[in-house]
Amino acid sequence: MYTHYQVLILGGGTAGIMLAAKLRREQKNLRIAVIEPSKDHWYQPAWTLVGAGTYNYPDTRRDEASVIPENVTWVQDKATEILPDENKVNTEHSGFFSYDFLMVATGVKYDLDGIEGLREALQQPNVCSNYIDPRKTWGVLLEFKGGNAVFTQPSTPIKCGGAPQKIMYLADDHFRKTGVRNNTNIVFATPGSTIFGVKEFLGTLQEVVARKDIIIKTFYSPVKIDSKSNEIHFKRMQPDQQSFTANERIKERIEGPDTVVIPYSMLHLAPPHIAPDVVRNSKLAVQEGPNKGWLDVDINTLQHKRYPNIYGIGDVAALPTGKTGAAVRKQAPVVAAHVLAQINHNKQPAEKYEGYSSCPFITGYGKMVLAEFKYDNMRDSDPFISKFIDTTKEQYSMWLLKKYGLPWMYWNLMLKGIM
Numbered sequence: 001m002y003t004h005y006q007v008l009i010l011g012g013g014t015a016g017i018m019l020a021a022k023l024r025r026e027q028k029n030l031r032i033a034v035i036e037p038s039k040d041h042w043y044q045p046a047w048t049l050v051g052a053g054t055y056n057y058p059d060t061r062r063d064e065a066s067v068i069p070e071n072v073t074w075v076q077d078k079a080t081e082i083l084p085d086e087n088k089v090n091t092e093h094s095g096f097f098s099y100d101f102l103m104v105a106t107g108v109k110y111d112l113d114g115i116e117g118l119r120e121a122l123q124q125p126n127v128c129s130n131y132i133d134p135r136k137t138w139g140v141l142l143e144f145k146g147g148n149a150v151f152t153q154p155s156t157p158i159k160c161g162g163a164p165q166k167i168m169y170l171a172d173d174h175f176r177k178t179g180v181r182n183n184t185n186i187v188f189a190t191p192g193s194t195i196f197g198v199k200e201f202l203g204t205l206q207e208v209v210a211r212k213d214i215i216i217k218t219f220y221s222p223v224k225i226d227s228k229s230n231e232i233h234f235k236r237m238q239p240d241q242q243s244f245t246a247n248e249r250i251k252e253r254i255e256g257p258d259t260v261v262i263p264y265s266m267l268h269l270a271p272p273h274i275a276p277d278v279v280r281n282s283k284l285a286v287q288e289g290p291n292k293g294w295l296d297v298d299i300n301t302l303q304h305k306r307y308p309n310i311y312g313i314g315d316v317a318a319l320p321t322g323k324t325g326a327a328v329r330k331q332a333p334v335v336a337a338h339v340l341a342q343i344n345h346n347k348q349p350a351e352k353y354e355g356y357s358s359c360p361f362i363t364g365y366g367k368m369v370l371a372e373f374k375y376d377n378m379r380d381s382d383p384f385i386s387k388f389i390d391t392t393k394e395q396y397s398m399w400l401l402k403k404y405g406l407p408w409m410y411w412n413l414m415l416k417g418i419m
């Protein structure tokens, strides 16, 4: 006999808890369990502020037990195998569980072997990542005495695509306050073709970059970090031999037909992201193509493409939009509506997820551009906020929302399935 749940949720992070709370609120008699190994629940969006020394790290954590909705069972364990043909999930210590409906909300895994030398680099005192330890980032910024400050991101999808830039804008502000900006070059190297894909917000960000004198390198994909020489190697994704010249100001060096090297005094990066093994190695993953390994779901209903009693939510899902907590807030009601219709044998509901996601671009202490968008890089700004505020511009009010409003809403409303 296996322990059976009507709804089994893998992962008790932002997506797992928001969905559990929503389902519990809508239908009280459901037998729901969340499988989650960690005793900690994190509010990761505030890690950008922690990295810039303007938010208290312990305030981004709560006990997992305190966020599990009432009458939902928490299995403190890790899912190790999903057997979708048998409606079963195996775990590290508690054996098998069976389910009627499975919700996959495991988030991402950092692939520290995805860039040569990354593991060693992260041990160095001048290399940091808000994704891994935002407290270290703040330490690195405090110690920085000038030189090249390089900010980069990998060619895999990452959560909160704007996060590698936000910490750079804050670092620039900080360096100006401490007086080291005069002898500093700030470089942002991205594998993408632009710093942001939604045109209504791009203009403002380009003005920010120009005002701050930041050197932008597009089509730069980090492939190797040499911690001994403090150099990072990039593959140029669009090599263009004739017109390319290395930037002398930052002592950039051409190393091969499509490789360049930039020395750094400090380096901030997002690690490459992949789906957790339990998903990547299962039949639920996309099998081929650029989304390989991520959860194969319909982009509007989030229902699995081959197993109708399985849904995905949050960062693990293969969706052509930004992986953010803001996206999860719009996904949870859609998934809940579809699952409940199936459970109650009602016809498919009209609710659809249109790809909403949001990137609160902090552009300095006290400044933020609230970039909201949906599939196809279409602007999707909140109509109520837009009545009063031009969200395509830097705003102090949006900074207040980010620093105080959103964390409060997260713990008190979103995790409780209220919004």
Ligand SMILES: Cc1cc2nc3c(=O)[nH]c(=O)nc-3n(C[C@H](O)[C@H](O)[C@H](O)COP(=O)(O)OP(=O)(O)OC[C@H]3O[C@@H](n4cnc5c(N)ncnc54)[C@H](O)[C@@H]3O)c2cc1C
Binding pocket: 010, 011, 012, 013, 014, 015, 016, 035, 036, 037, 038, 043, 044, 045, 046, 047, 048, 077, 078, 079, 080, 105, 106, 107, 108, 130, 131, 159, 160, 163, 276, 278, 313, 314, 315, 316, 323, 324, 325, 326, 327, 328, 358, 359, 360
């Ligand atoms: C630096 C940084 C800045 C960010 N900024 C913002 C922002 O400004 N705005 C915004 O909206 N979002 C932001 N995000 C992104 C946001 O935090 C994520 O998109 C959100 O947490 C996604 O929720 P999730 O549940 O999919 O993943 P998570 O919240 O990461 O939760 C996944 C959970 O699954 C669990 N898990 C993993 N494997 C297993 C397994 N095998 N079995 C059981 N459980 C498992 C994990 O322990 C974890 O608790 C930021 C993230 C970072 C790191």
